[in-house]
Amino acid sequence: MQKWIFPDFEFRPQRPLFLCIISNTDTGKIPGISAAGTSPALTDYTPGADAELVETNKIVTMPELPEAPGGSPTPAIVTRAALNLTGIPSLFVASGLRKKPAIPYAELGGSAGNDIRKCIAVPETQALYENAMLLGKKLSRLSDCVFIGESIAGGTTTALAVLKALGYNANVSSSFASNPTELKAGVVEEAMKRAGIKDGDLKKDPLAAVREVGDPMMPAALGLMRGLKGTKVVLAGGTQMAAVLALGKAMEIEGDISIATTKYIVEDKSASFREIVEATGRPYYYVDPGLEMSKIPPVQIYAKGYVKEGVGMGGAALLAGIYGVTREKLVEETDRVLMTVELPKK
Amino acid sequence: MQKWIFPDFEFRPQRPLFLCIISNTDTGKIPGISAAGTSPALTDYTPGADAELVETNKIVTMPELPEAPGGSPTPAIVTRAALNLTGIPSLFVASGLRKKPAIPYAELGGSAGNDIRKCIAVPETQALYENAMLLGKKLSRLSDCVFIGESIAGGTTTALAVLKALGYNANVSSSFASNPTELKAGVVEEAMKRAGIKDGDLKKDPLAAVREVGDPMMPAALGLMRGLKGTKVVLAGGTQMAAVLALGKAMEIEGDISIATTKYIVEDKSASFREIVEATGRPYYYVDPGLEMSKIPPVQIYAKGYVKEGVGMGGAALLAGIYGVTREKLVEETDRVLMTVELPKK
Numbered sequence: 001m002q003k004w005i006f007p008d009f010e011f012r013p014q015r016p017l018f019l020c021i022i023s024n025t026d027t028g029k030i031p032g033i034s035a036a037g038t039s040p041a042l043t044d045y046t047p048g049a050d051a052e053l054v055e056t057n058k059i060v061t062m063p064e065l066p067e068a069p070g071g072s073p074t075p076a077i078v079t080r081a082a083l084n085l086t087g088i089p090s091l092f093v094a095s096g097l098r099k100k101p102a103i104p105y106a107e108l109g110g111s112a113g114n115d116i117r118k119c120i121a122v123p124e125t126q127a128l129y130e131n132a133m134l135l136g137k138k139l140s141r142l143s144d145c146v147f148i149g150e151s152i153a154g155g156t157t158t159a160l161a162v163l164k165a166l167g168y169n170a171n172v173s174s175s176f177a178s179n180p181t182e183l184k185a186g187v188v189e190e191a192m193k194r195a196g197i198k199d200g201d202l203k204k205d206p207l208a209a210v211r212e213v214g215d216p217m218m219p220a221a222l223g224l225m226r227g228l229k230g231t232k233v234v235l236a237g238g239t240q241m242a243a244v245l246a247l248g249k250a251m252e253i254e255g256d257i258s259i260a261t262t263k264y265i266v267e268d269k270s271a272s273f274r275e276i277v278e279a280t281g282r283p284y285y286y287v288d289p290g291l292e293m294s295k296i297p298p299v300q301i302y303a304k305g306y307v308k309e310g311v312g313m314g315g316a317a318l319l320a321g322i323y324g325v326t327r328e329k330l331v332e333e334t335d336r337v338l339m340t341v342e343l344p345k346k
Numbered sequence: 347m348q349k350w351i352f353p354d355f356e357f358r359p360q361r362p363l364f365l366c367i368i369s370n371t372d373t374g375k376i377p378g379i380s381a382a383g384t385s386p387a388l389t390d391y392t393p394g395a396d397a398e399l400v401e402t403n404k405i406v407t408m409p410e411l412p413e414a415p416g417g418s419p420t421p422a423i424v425t426r427a428a429l430n431l432t433g434i435p436s437l438f439v440a441s442g443l444r445k446k447p448a449i450p451y452a453e454l455g456g457s458a459g460n461d462i463r464k465c466i467a468v469p470e471t472q473a474l475y476e477n478a479m480l481l482g483k484k485l486s487r488l489s490d491c492v493f494i495g496e497s498i499a500g501g502t503t504t505a506l507a508v509l510k511a512l513g514y515n516a517n518v519s520s521s522f523a524s525n526p527t528e529l530k531a532g533v534v535e536e537a538m539k540r541a542g543i544k545d546g547d548l549k550k551d552p553l554a555a556v557r558e559v560g561d562p563m564m565p566a567a568l569g570l571m572r573g574l575k576g577t578k579v580v581l582a583g584g585t586q587m588a589a590v591l592a593l594g595k596a597m598e599i600e601g602d603i604s605i606a607t608t609k610y611i612v613e614d615k616s617a618s619f620r621e622i623v624e625a626t627g628r629p630y631y632y633v634d635p636g637l638e639m640s641k642i643p644p645v646q647i648y649a650k651g652y653v654k655e656g657v658g659m660g661g662a663a664l665l666a667g668i669y670g671v672t673r674e675k676l677v678e679e680t681d682r683v684l685m686t687v688e689l690p691k692k
Binding site for chain 2: 015017055056087088089090091094100102103104105106107108109127131132134135137138139141142143
């Protein structure tokens with residue numbers, strides 16, 4: 001079998017659990033910022049629809065399949081395929097989620113994140129962090145390996161803002177093939193001005209960075225990491241999750257923590273995934289899911305750098321790999337998921 | 347050590363999980379029906395406050411400690427004590443819950459149950475059942491023994507209605523020391539007339555019984571039971587959970603399913619807990635938590651038949667017992683919980 005997980009992921013979980021944090025922000029509605037949802041008006045519905053797709057292969061609360069403007073379908077199809085093939089249980093975790101999915105999920109509370117240019121981003125940071133920690137403690141009693149993905153439109157922009165507030169000189173990825181880096185940098189600059197902070201100002205107070213210029217996914221991920229101490233934790237995502245690693249380092253969160261993503265993120269020259277992760281001292285893994293083998297052109301173009309990551313796609317694919325699923329099988333199942341997904345009747 | 351669990355509960359779970367379903371109904375607001383909350387206006391807040399108390403020993407969303415009109419505190423204090431002493435993880439599951447707690451919980455969706463005298467009780471029965479089944483399937487991968495309790499005001503009246511619709515000639519318990527059996531019977535009679543059904547009419551269609559005259563806790567419990575196949579399931583409650591067992595039998599739900607409650611329920615002469623459970627062919631367990639040893643009079647009177655059960659108190663006490671906790675220790679911790687619970691500032 002061709003190697004497609006780098007480096008080897010040697011741990012063999014007995015009771016893995018795949019979590020995915022779903023959140024909304026108004027930052028994600030700034031035109032041109034996010035490719036998650038064909039229009040800013042639909043971005044609020046994207047995380048819930050991703051959850052519905054992964055849990056039931058049926059979309060209920062959004063009129064259409066979440067897709068990028070270029071027509072690439074949501075990475076949730078890969079996550080669904082990987083979990084289908086392995087039977088690994090998933091649980092979506094709502095943190096500051098405006099539009100709730102029609103599937104069972106864990107609720108942490110909180111409001112959607114604000115537009116970071118306009119006001120404090122996540123006023124309920126502390127409460128979300130504490131609730132997530134409580135949930136993490138429970139789950140640590142049940143699972144020996146927890147993956148944590150995310151679905152939050154606009155999340156790379158808030159990731160960039162938080163990284164700057166922590167003093168990282170980093171770039172973040174994008175769900176667009178062509179990263180709107182200038183737009184993002186402009187939004188972040190405006191946000192930092194509004195918050196009255198300069199690069200590195202909040203490196204001693206990471207939760208303040210989240211509150212000021214972050215998003216509601218972040219305190220949820222951090223709280224889970226803290227609460228899951230004793231259980232292996234693998235963040236499943238690209239530069240957004242790398243920013244969570246950076247926050248975790250600044251908060252001195254201990255434990256067996258690593259990050260898993262796709263080759264498409266690691267190879268993204270517009271972003272600095274490796275640099276951020278290496279600065280945190282945590283190991284990273286990446287998978288080459290081989291989506292160029294798909295029979296469906298909008299899926300094939302993932303391999304050309306569209307979408308790249310999201311809904312924990314890289315981590316879910318890694319889990320499938322360590323359960324013995326081949327890339328060919330994963331791609332075949334991804335195509336099947338996309339062809340059979342049930343959409344609301346128009 | 348004095349024996350206080352009857353009969354012996356021989357299974358020793360490796361990864362137990364304590365679930366508690368929280369729901370609201372308008373049936374619970376009929377004056378005199380429920381002792382959960384000092385006034386009908388506060389009953390909607392009781393399940394959420396119970397969840398907050400068990401999870402954090404702090405009540406946030408209700409102005410006061412949930413208590414019966416006689417002043418007995420919510421049985422959540424015993425559940426909290428038992429889980430504190432054992433470290434067993436808990437997860438509250440909202441099903442048709444109007445007032446959400448300020449703690450992390452699993453959300454199944456749905457609206458609060460209607461007043462069964464006035465219209466169809468739980469229009470979303472099927473969706474709640476399916477969501478719960480999905481959650482149950484996940485949890486079956488993580489836990490080898492799941493206890494399922496409930497907190498729903500007015501739940502014994504809907505239990506009575508469902509039992510009658512299934513053809514059981516049974517009586518149900520009450521959180522009042524003096525069971526308002528005539529009031530309940532009158533409500534149930536009115537509900538069955540409104541629904542156009544007679545005793546036993548729905549024994550072949552148990553989910554229709556829930557939809558017509560039940561409450562939103564029931565489809566959640568049934569779906570969990572179905573989804574948890576392969577994991578040991580212990581329903582934690584009195585006549586309400588006995589009604590769920592009866593529904594489960596009618597639905598031919600298979601698996602290792604039993605029920606655990608308190609001595610106060612088993613000895614309640616106004617109710618027929620044993621008869622209902624025996625008719626389902628499932629084993630039952632009961633604990634004598636020894637609350638007469640409490641130093642706090644409103645807790646002592648549990649032993650005189652006030653409150654009796656709720657928030658899975660009997661099952662949680664049983665779990666504590668099999669983890670080696672003595673009754674003396676459980677009562678001491680119950681008192682400590684009640685003395686230290688944090689209430690909202692007035």
